[in-house]
Amino acid sequence: MFLMGNSDDAWRELAHRVERLDAEAGRALHAALRTRDRPPTVQIVERAGSGAETLAVPEAPEEYTVEHLETDVPGRADPIVDGDVVILVTAVRRPPHAIHPADRALIDRVEAGRVIVVLTGTDPADDAAIGAVAERLRTPVLLFSDTDALASAIAARLHRARRRRDDVLATTVAGLAATPPARDAIEDALDTLAPGRAP
Amino acid sequence: MTEPAVDDVLRRWNPEGWARLHGDPPAPRVRVAAVPGSGEDELVAELGELRGASGGEDVQFVREGSAPVVLMVLEASAFVGRTELDVLEAAAQGAKRVVCALTGIDRCPGWRRVLDADVALLRRHAGRFDGTIVPVATTAAARARELGGDAGHVLRLESGIVDLLEMLRAAVAAPTTTVARSAEIARTRTMITETIDDLRADDGAALRAERTRLVQQAAAPADPGGRGRSALQRARLELLQEVAASVRSTAAAVREAVDADPMRAPELLDAAVGTLNARVSAVVVARLGESDAVPGASDTVPRRTAAPMSPTTGTIEDRLTVVLGASAGAGLGRLAALPFDALPAGHLAAVPVTVAGGVGAAWWLVRARRRLAARDRARRWVTDELTEIRADLDAWVLTRIVDAEARAAATAAAEHAARVSSLHDRVTAIDEELRRHLGERNARIEACRRDLAVLDRPTPARPGEPRVTSARPIL
Numbered sequence: 001m002f003l004m005g006n007s008d009d010a011w012r013e014l015a016h017r018v019e020r021l022d023a024e025a026g027r028a029l030h031a032a033l034r035t036r037d038r039p040p041t042v043q044i045v046e047r048a049g050s051g052a053e054t055l056a057v058p059e060a061p062e063e064y065t066v067e068h069l070e071t072d073v074p075g076r077a078d079p080i081v082d083g084d085v086v087i088l089v090t091a092v093r094r095p096p097h098a099i100h101p102a103d104r105a106l107i108d109r110v111e112a113g114r115v116i117v118v119l120t121g122t123d124p125a126d127d128a129a130i131g132a133v134a135e136r137l138r139t140p141v142l143l144f145s146d147t148d149a150l151a152s153a154i155a156a157r158l159h160r161a162r163r164r165r166d167d168v169l170a171t172t173v174a175g176l177a178a179t180p181p182a183r184d185a186i187e188d189a190l191d192t193l194a195p196g197r198a199p
Numbered sequence: 200m201t202e203p204a205v206d207d208v209l210r211r212w213n214p215e216g217w218a219r220l221h222g223d224p225p226a227p228r229v230r231v232a233a234v235p236g237s238g239e240d241e242l243v244a245e246l247g248e249l250r251g252a253s254g255g256e257d258v259q260f261v262r263e264g265s266a267p268v269v270l271m272v273l274e275a276s277a278f279v280g281r282t283e284l285d286v287l288e289a290a291a292q293g294a295k296r297v298v299c300a301l302t303g304i305d306r307c308p309g310w311r312r313v314l315d316a317d318v319a320l321l322r323r324h325a326g327r328f329d330g331t332i333v334p335v336a337t338t339a340a341a342r343a344r345e346l347g348g349d350a351g352h353v354l355r356l357e358s359g360i361v362d363l364l365e366m367l368r369a370a371v372a373a374p375t376t377t378v379a380r381s382a383e384i385a386r387t388r389t390m391i392t393e394t395i396d397d398l399r400a401d402d403g404a405a406l407r408a409e410r411t412r413l414v415q416q417a418a419a420p421a422d423p424g425g426r427g428r429s430a431l432q433r434a435r436l437e438l439l440q441e442v443a444a445s446v447r448s449t450a451a452a453v454r455e456a457v458d459a460d461p462m463r464a465p466e467l468l469d470a471a472v473g474t475l476n477a478r479v480s481a482v483v484v485a486r487l488g489e490s491d492a493v494p495g496a497s498d499t500v501p502r503r504t505a506a507p508m509s510p511t512t513g514t515i516e517d518r519l520t521v522v523l524g525a526s527a528g529a530g531l532g533r534l535a536a537l538p539f540d541a542l543p544a545g546h547l548a549a550v551p552v553t554v555a556g557g558v559g560a561a562w563w564l565v566r567a568r569r570r571l572a573a574r575d576r577a578r579r580w581v582t583d584e585l586t587e588i589r590a591d592l593d594a595w596v597l598t599r600i601v602d603a604e605a606r607a608a609a610t611a612a613a614e615h616a617a618r619v620s621s622l623h624d625r626v627t628a629i630d631e632e633l634r635r636h637l638g639e640r641n642a643r644i645e646a647c648r649r650d651l652a653v654l655d656r657p658t659p660a661r662p663g664e665p666r667v668t669s670a671r672p673i674l
Contacts, residue, residue: 049278049313072280074324091276094303098236101282121276121306 007193008037011169014189018182025178025186032176036169040064040161042154043083047072047102051120052089055144058151062158072102081106084161085154086115089144092122096129097136107137113160116153120144170194208650209383212390216383227371228259229298232290233272234282238302238337242272242360245340249355249364252344258364258371267379268370269294273332275303275310279320287325295382296370297328300363305336333366335359388654395647403636410629417622420615427607434486435600441482442596446589449475453581461570461577465505468581472588476500479592487603500595503588508580520568524561532556 015033019026041064046052048070057066069079090103107115119141122129134141142149174190210217233239243260250258260270269290273279291297301317304310314332321328336358343354355361453471457464480499532553539548 047277047280049316050276051309072282074279074281074284074320091274091303091307093236093274093276094238094241095236100234100236100277102280121303 010189010193014173014185014193017185018178021185022179022182025176025182028176029173029186032169032172036165040084040158041067041082042085042087042158043067043069043081044087044089045069045071045079045081045106046089047100050089050091051144052087052118055087055089055118056147056150058147058154062162064154064158071106078106081110084114084164085157086110087118087150087154088115089118089120091120092126092129092133096122096132099133099136104137107139112139114157115139116150116157117141118144118150166194204653205384208653209387212650213383213387216386220379220383227257228261228264228266229268229270229367229371230261230264230266230290230294231270231272232286234274234286237272237274239272241337241341242300242302242335245337245344245360246364246367248344249340249360253364258367265293267295268367269297270367271297271299273299273301273317275301275307275313275334278313278316279324284320284324287321287328291325295379297325298363298366298370299328299332301332301334302337304334304359305338310334331366333359333363335363384654388651391647391651391654395644395651398640398644398647401640403633406629406633406636410626410633413622413626413629417619417626427611428604431600431604431607434603435597438483438486438596438600439593442479442589442592445475445478446585446592450582450585453585454578457577457581458574461574464508464577464581468505468584472502472505472584475588475592476502479596483596483599487599500592503591505584506580506587508576516572517565517569520565521561524564524568525557527564528557528560528562529553530557531560 011033015026015029018029040062042057044052044055044057044066046069052068064084067083069081071078071081086106088103088106090100093100107117117133117137117139119130119133122143130141130143140153142153170190170193173186174194176186178186206217209220231239231243246258246260269287271283271287271290273283287297299317299321301310301314307313314334317332318330321332322330337360339354339358340360343351343358345351346354449471453464453468456467456471460467476499532555533549535556536549536552539552540546542548
């Protein structure tokens, strides 16, 4: 399912047209648009004291919000990790392949395509340690100091998140209950805005 | 309070711990506990090297099983989390002392912040923590070992590995009886406290609930839904309908028989009433049961004496019928004698014919009239008798129903009284059981408190041993 070009204006125009034909469906479409357009979230997750607060969050082509979360804190339940991008900051361990159970649990909970692991406390030249962690976690592992790689990884995941939101928007709009005229308008627009959607 | 008293409490509450205290001294083992990847392997290796270099096998490091001393290895890259606390809690079960080490300080420049945070977290969340974490630079210790000489010695001292080993040796070599006794007393105190809590929680709630239920049952009415009364009302209606139907069918049958032979009306009515009474009696007995429980009541309908039928002759109607019959007969005789008038001397025969005709006609009319009158009288008599009989039957049925109501009420009252008496007996027994249970519970709680008081009193120090302080239960 792909959107063709910059279709934001087309979506908004569709929302206004549908709202004139069917107020309720129009409101639902506006709400779906707002959900898609809210700033993406980058969650930086760590076991407390891992030094994630010093992580230099790079800029990206689009705006996003940053949240800092701590897991495995005594006396507290783990936070909900549902950001568009999840950066796990953790220290290399001895031996490196001995992943901390709390980190392992987090990686298992979050969709693989959203996670970036940033490793602290290791020598940049220690490729063996980085490789061991990446192999165990089956996810890309970056050095704490490699801000360029981190920026690229975040940008790539934000782009993926945007496409995912577009897909969700198209699916939501396709499933909207609307009066026949509004439905016709939606179907006509979907043929243009989301030509590859499932029937 | 003397030590034998404490020993007695320990032996009764914690026989295994008491046996441990009075058995062979435990092996000088240190259990190493850590979340995998905390640098515990390198640390234990360096501790082993240092122990060998300093001579002696006074401390043995094990990864599993129970040991009097636990070495909890933490790492400096992050604060203590729930995972580390769980590992510590599991490993410290049955241990007398926990020694914490912080590794990776040579890799983490901010380890002092982690150390302070770990101390605070362990104090807050770990009951077995004594407030000390030994920071150790394992890499520096390894380098010191490689360097050797004075430089190596200095570096080894700076790495913290020497302090850690000394602390472990001191923990293992601590007067076993003192440390172990303190730990066993703490464990026993926890046992007693838990037992007191369990006893307090057991307030006989099940017995109280049973008592409440029984009291509610005893307060319930004898016939809560009025089912017995309803059944009798229904029986009354059905029986009266049955009586009415039986009387109607009997009346129809008797009237038919009386029409054929009015003179046998008393005999026919008597037989029919006998059958009617038997039928009604059977129905009533089947519906209400035997009446032997009520004095004076009968299962059969009492027979009533039928009133005699009025005489069949001598009425004004009979005399009027004779006059009318004679007149009509005379007329008919005259009519029959008319043909004789045409004959010579026929008038001589006309008189006898007229008389004979008149007498005959009068006799026949009187006879017919008497028969009709007898039938009417018999029908009226039968109707009157059956009306009286139905009234008697209704009265008898109602009497039987009243008897049945009285019988049912007496039975229900007796059963209710028996049930209430039984319930009161059970409630009394429960009250007694509750009193006994609460008495035993309070006595046991008091005994537990006495044992706790024994354990809480300071133990006099033995010569050469540090004073044993009362350890608080792990919360």
